[in-house]
Amino acid sequence: MSYKSSFSGNNRGGFAPRKGRGGWGRPFAKPREPVKPDIEKYPLGKLLQTLQASDLIPEQNGLSHKAAITDCQYIASYNWLNNSTPTIIVPGKPAQWTPLQDPPRLKEDSGQYFRDPNAARYPDFPMAPVVHAILGSDPDYCPTRVNLFACGSTLGNLLRFVRGMDKAFRFNIEVIGNTVFFVRKENDPKEIIMDVHGFGHSFPEAYTTWDNEVKGSETHQRIVQYTFGDLKCLVRFECDGYIKPDGRTSNHKSPTKSSNRHTSSSTEDEDDLLKALLGTAVSQTLHATTNGxxxxxxxxxxxxxxxxxxxxxxxxxxxxxxxxxxxxxxxxLWLKQIPNFIAAYHDGNGLFQDIRVQDVREDVQKWEKDNVDAIHRLSILLGKIIEMAKEDARGLLEVYYTGTGGLEVRSQYGEGTHALPVELMNKWADNETPLEIPDSDESDDAAFDFDDAHSSKQGWKLDWEEEEPDYTACSAEDCGYCGTCTY
Incomplete structure (x- = not known):
């Protein structure tokens, strides 16, 4: 087996189905049409303005700053549990990378996978779990400083638009306090990804593992905060997993020879002690009623x-x-500030013998420098949308793009759809009574210090010193399985 960085570990256990990523094993699969917004089921509101990517020129729009992402920090996170009642665990934890020493031949993907797990689990207010996680994790967090709250999907769609790509999309907008929320909008909250093939689900099921304290998880959602141009942004995205710094796993059976770039002073005895502590921790529960x-x-x-x-x-x-x-x-990766990327290649029949674990920070920095014009256009576009939202009497807009022509900014149809229930809207707008997640046990806080030189909340930056899409195998959150980049 070939690795750019190599690890060894055990197989994954207790993995619930994930949203689609990954490869196809059929080299001549027929390309599929991407899913387009259904304007019959969800009619469009009044057109307010049409924005053309060609008009978003820095010199003509008074852009006075360098549009780059800086000061990235991890803010909060949560896992969706596979329960009948909507249940999140805060802060949760990503699945751990646990590669196999003797790779098996995996079965092809089967089953149904939601396009948007947040909307599928909590269709009325898919952004509510994010606010619960943030205010519950840090009662002193100040929402009034946040200009934009979005997810990787909505920002990714806008970035594709300014780069001249022709993928149709739609999302809602609401102004709450000082913050403009971008809320992903599919044709149905429980919309599934059709005609799933390949090994994009079975591979992470085999090569990553949910740790004991988050067994039963379905997905890990993270929220980072960063400055983009002159905007303070919060961005939520789904995380595929994490790599333990010393390359070992908490479920190892034998010593691991690792070429991983990280180091750790933890011993195997400390690992076993931590597992014992976490295994005995009793989680307390907060029931948050949002609407009746x-x-x-x-x-x-x-x-x-x-x-x-x-x-x-x-x-x-x-x-x-x-x-x-x-x-x-x-x-x-730039939008989500994710520094590591795993490329896994199979033989067409489920045997993965070429797995590349890569630190891609320098590559993403180079992409940022090479695409400065598109990044500047994105900064201008966000500024225009936010300005229009704050000037709107209701503060309820939507963005609609057909895949060609201009980007339409419209009023939401009818009464509109709110991003949060009333009580959470009030908390976010003035932060007078933030939610609090009760500590269950001191052992819940017993965690490895993953960074020797960084705070656990510190992210990474992609600014420089000098003056799509996840179709089946790509990494866009809103993969349309169009077949363009299959296999």
Whole structure:
């Protein structure tokens, strides 16, 4: 087996199905049309303005700053548990990278996978768990300083638009306090990804493991904060997993020879002690009622994992004539500030013998420098949308793009859709009574110090010194399985 960075460990256990990523094992699969917004089911509101990417020129729009991402910090996180009642665990924990010494031949993907797990689990207010996680994790957090709250999907769509790509999309906008919320909008909250093939689900099921304190998790969602141009942004995204700094896993059976770049002073005895402590911890629960009988259960458990240890992954067949187009991966890693990327290649029949674990920070920095014009256009576009939202009497807009022409900014149809329930809107607007996640046990806080030189909340920057899309195998959150980059 070939690794750019190599690890060894055990197979994954207790993994619930994830949203689609990864490769296809059929080299001549017929390309599929991307899913387009359904304007019959969800009618469009009044058109307010159409924005053309060609008009977003820095010199003509008074852009006075360098549009780069700086000062990135991990803010909060949560896991969705696979329960019948909507349940999150805060801060949760990503699945751990646990590669196999003797790789098996994996079965092809089967089953149903939600396009947006947040909306599928909590359709009325898919952004509510994020606010619960932030205000519950840090009662002193000040929402009034945040200009934009978005997810990797909505920002990724806007970035593709300014780069001249023709993928249709739609999302809602609401102004709450000083913050403009971008809320992802699919044709149905429980919309599933159709015609799933390949090994994009079975690979992470085999090669990553949910730690004991977050067993039963379905997905890990992270929120980072950074400055983009002159905007203070919060961005939520799904995380594929994390790499333990010393390359070992908490479920190891034998010593590991690791070439990983991280180091750790933890011993195997400390690992075993931590596992014992976490295994005996009793999680307390907060029931947060959002609307009548609508309830989300919020548990305390897991532990914070630093941003510089998380990764995104993609699978692909070695027979693919396209390979992995990193020019479509880097923009999404840039938006999410994810520093590690795992590329896993299979033989077309589920045997992965070429797995590359890569630190891609320098590559993403280079992408940022090479795409400064598109990044400046994105900064201008965000500024225009935010300005329009704050000038709107209701503060309820939506963005709609057909895949060609200009980007339409419209009023939301009818009464509109709110991003948060009333009580959370009030908390976010003035932060007078922030939610609090009760500590269950001191042992919940017993976690490895993953960074020798960084705070656990410190992210990484991609500014420089000098003056898509996840179709089946790509890494976009809103993969349309169009087949463009299959295998």
């Amino acid at each position: 009988s609508d309830t989300i259960i919020i548990k305390h458990g897991g532990s914070e994992v630093p941003q510089n240890s998380v990764f995104d992954l993609k699978t692909r067949s070695i027979r693919s004539k396209w390979g992995i187009d990193m020019n479509e991966v880097y923009p999404l």
